[in-house]
Amino acid sequence: MKFDNIYFLGIGGIGMSALARYFLREGKRVAGYDRTPSLLTGELEAEGAAIHYEDDVRRIPGPFRDPAATMVVYTPAVPDDLGEFRYFRDGGFSIEKRSQMLGHLSEGKYVMAVAGTHGKTTTSTLVAWLNRALTGGGSAFLGGISKNFGGNLVLGDGPRLAVEADEFDRSFLRLHPDVAVVTSADADHLDIYGTHEALKEAFAQFVRQIRPGGALILKQRVEIVADNPGIAVYRYSYDEPCDFYARGVRLLEGGHYRYDVVTPSGVIEGCTLGVPGWVNIENSVAAVASVWCAAKAEGAEPDADALRGALASFSGVKRRFEFYVNTPKQVYMDDYAHHPRELAATLASVRRMFPGRRITALFQPHLYTRTRDLYVEFAEALSHADEVVLLPIYPAREEPIEGVSSELIAGLVTVPCRIVERGRLADEVAAMPTDVVISFGAGNIDACCGALAERLRAKS
Numbered sequence: 201m202k203f204d205n206i207y208f209l210g211i212g213g214i215g216m217s218a219l220a221r222y223f224l225r226e227g228k229r230v231a232g233y234d235r236t237p238s239l240l241t242g243e244l245e246a247e248g249a250a251i252h253y254e255d256d257v258r259r260i261p262g263p264f265r266d267p268a269a270t271m272v273v274y275t276p277a278v279p280d281d282l283g284e285f286r287y288f289r290d291g292g293f294s295i296e297k298r299s300q301m302l303g304h305l306s307e308g309k310y311v312m313a314v315a316g317t318h319g320k321t322t323t324s325t326l327v328a329w330l331n332r333a334l335t336g337g338g339s340a341f342l343g344g345i346s347k348n349f350g351g352n353l354v355l356g357d358g359p360r361l362a363v364e365a366d367e368f369d370r371s372f373l374r375l376h377p378d379v380a381v382v383t384s385a386d387a388d389h390l391d392i393y394g395t396h397e398a399l400k401e402a403f404a405q406f407v408r409q410i411r412p413g414g415a416l417i418l419k420q421r422v423e424i425v426a427d428n429p430g431i432a433v434y435r436y437s438y439d440e441p442c443d444f445y446a447r448g449v450r451l452l453e454g455g456h457y458r459y460d461v462v463t464p465s466g467v468i469e470g471c472t473l474g475v476p477g478w479v480n481i482e483n484s485v486a487a488v489a490s491v492w493c494a495a496k497a498e499g500a501e502p503d504a505d506a507l508r509g510a511l512a513s514f515s516g517v518k519r520r521f522e523f524y525v526n527t528p529k530q531v532y533m534d535d536y537a538h539h540p541r542e543l544a545a546t547l548a549s550v551r552r553m554f555p556g557r558r559i560t561a562l563f564q565p566h567l568y569t570r571t572r573d574l575y576v577e578f579a580e581a582l583s584h585a586d587e588v589v590l591l592p593i594y595p596a597r598e599e600p601i602e603g604v605s606s607e608l609i610a611g612l613v614t615v616p617c618r619i620v621e622r623g624r625l626a627d628e629v630a631a632m633p634t635d636v637v638i639s640f641g642a643g644n645i646d647a648c649c650g651a652l653a654e655r656l657r658a659k660s
Contacts (some may be wrong), residue, residue: 203271203294207264208232209285209342210275211251212241215298218341219273221353222305222624226458230263233284257287267293273301276369276599299371302341302347302363306375309339309361310497312490315372315406316383316419318542319483320364322475322520323381326487328354328362333358333510334491334502342529344536347515360494365406367399368392368519372406378408378414379493381436381486385424386541391569391598400424407431407599415493417444417486428460434464436489438482444489446481455528455553457481460489461507468504475516476523477549484511521546524653530660531557534649538566538642540577547584550638557635561585562625562652564641565593571608579612588617589629594643626651 206223210216211232217240224247231250235242241251252259265272265290272288273296279285288295296304312331314324321344329348331338337357343364345352353441354362365372365380369392385403386396393399399542404425407416412430420437436444446459447467455476459469475486488507495502516522525532531554537543550559561582565571571578571593580587591608610617620628625648629637637656639645 203228203269205229205231205264205266205270207260207270207272207288208274209210209272209278209282209288210234211244211249211362212236212238213275213277213298214240214343214345215302215341215364216273216275217244218352219251219298219301219305220244220249221247222341222355225353225355229263231264233259235424252366255283257284260284260287260621267291270294271296273298276371280548290351297369297371297374299366299369299374302371303374303376305341305616306361306363308359309495310359311375311377312360312362312379312494313365313375314362314381314383314490315365315367315403316381316537317367317386317388318545319383319479319486319515320366320381321536322480322517323383324362324364325488325517325618326484326514327381329514329622330487330491330502330507330510331360331362331494331514332356333506334495338362342517342521344517346517348513358649367402370402370509373409375406376409376411378411378497379417380410380414381417381490381491382407382424382482383419383486384541385422386539388539388570388574391567392571401603413497417489417493419482420445421484432493434489434493436482436485437483438478444485444492446485449478449481451552455549461485463488463492465492465501468507471508472512474512474514475521476553477521477546477550478552479545480516480521483553484514495521513524521549523528524649525657525660527660530634530656532653532656534639534646537640538570540574540581543578543581544584546638546640547581550636554636558587558633559585560587560589560629560632560634560637562589562591562629562639562645564591564622564643564645565606565609567596568593568598568604572601572604575608575613578609579614582609582617583614586615587632588613589625589646590617590619591622591625592619593643594641594645596643622648626655630655634659
C-alpha cells in the first residue's frame with residue numbers, strides 16, 4: 201500500500217480495531233477517532249495508535265492531514281455529518297469503508313468466510329484455530345476477541361485467511377471467498393435491507409461471489425438461493441443427518457459434550473469441544489466442514505487427531521457463552537446475543553446444561569429499529585427464561601424512535617419482567633433470588649459483568 205498513514209473513523213469497533221492492528225504490525229502510522237474509550241482503544245494506544253475521543257478536526261495529528269500520504273478507513277456506523285468525516289471527504293483524501301479494506305487485504309489469499317445473522321464470530325474464530333492446529337499457520341480477521349489467540353487479529357504463514365463476513369450494510373459483498381459458511385439468514389438489519397427477502401437476496405449474491413471450484417457450507421433448513429454453478433454445495437446441522445453433522449451427542453459434566461463429526465469422507469470419533477453449549481457443537485461442525493473443504497482443495501484430508509485436539513483446546517470468544525461464576529449454587533454467564541433467534545438458541549442451550557434450574561435473563565436491546573421490527577420475537581424468546589430483566593435500548597448509531605422502548609418487549613413477555621437502569625443492574629439482580637443468570641446484548645451491558653460477577657459470586 202502506497203500510504204504511510206492510516207486513519208480510522210470508529211477505530212474502537214471490533215472489526216476496525218483488527219484492521220488497525222494489522223497496519224500497526226505492517227509498520228504504518230495509525231491514528232483514529234472513536235466516541236468513547238474502551239478496553240480495545242486502550243490496547244491500540246498501547247500498541248502505538250494515536251486515538252482521540254472528540255469529533256474535532258484539530259485533534260487529527262499533523263502527518264494525517266496530508267491527502268497524498270493518508271488513507272482513511274471508516275465504519276458505516278459513522279454518521280455522514282461527523283465533522284472529521286466531512287473534513288476527509290471534502291479534502292480529497294482516499295476513503296474506504298472497512299469492508300472495502302478487508303476485501304483488498306483478502307486478495308491473493310485462500311479466503312474462508314463465515315456469514316450469517318448469528319453464529320459467525322464463534323465459527324470463524326474456530327476456523328482460525330483449526331487452521332493453526334492443522335497447518336501451523338493461517339491468518340484471520342475476527343469479529344470478537346479470541347481467547348486462544350488473545351485478540352481479534354491472527355497473522356500466520358500460508359494462504360488460508362478466516363474472516364467474518366458481516367451482512368450489515370452489505371459489507372460481505374466485498375469478499376470473494378473460496379469457502380463460505382452461511383449459518384443463518386434470519387430477518388435482521390431491516391433498516392438497511394427493508395425486507396427479509398432483500399436480505400436473503402444479498403446472501404444469494406454473496407454465494408454467487410464464491411470463487412470457481414470453491415464450496416458453500418449451508419446450514420440445514422436455511423433457505424437461500426444457491427445458483428452458483430461453479431461451486432460445491434454442502435449442508436451441515438447439529439445432529440440431523442446431512443453432509444456434515446454431529447452424531448451420538450452426549451452431555452458431560454459442566455455443560456460440555458462428547459460427539460462424533462460425520463463428514464462426506466468418514467467419521468471423526470470422540471470429539472469434545474472446549475466450550476460448553478449445544479449451539480457450539482453446531483458451530484464446530486461448520487468449522488470442521490470449512491477446513492475439510494480447504495484440505496480437499498489441496499488434495500488431502502484434515503488429520504483427525506489434530507482436529508480432535510484443536511476442538512478440545514478451543515477456549516472460545518469473549519462475550520460468547522462466557523462463564524463468570526459456575527458453582528452448584530450460582531451460575532452467571534454473559535453472551536453477545538442480540539437477535540431473537542440467538543437469544544432462543546442460547547436459552548435452549550442453558551436449559552439443557554442446567555435442567556430444572558431457575559434461569560434469569562438480563563437483556564439490553566440493541567438499536568431502536570431492531571426493537572421496532574422484532575419486539576414480538578424478542579418477547580417470545582425471552583419468555584423461555586423464568587424471569588427477565590430488561591435495560592433501556594442501547595442506541596448505537598441511531599436516534600430515538602417515538603413509541604419504541606424496552607416497554608414494547610416487556611409488555612409481551614409471559615414471565616415476570618422488570619425494566620432497570622444499567623447503573624442499578626448489579627444491585628437489583630443481587631437482591632433477587634437467583635440461580636442461573638445470563639446477560640445478553642451487543643451494547644454496553646458487558647460493562648456490568650464485573651460487578652454482577654462479584655455480587656453473584658458472593659451469593660454462591
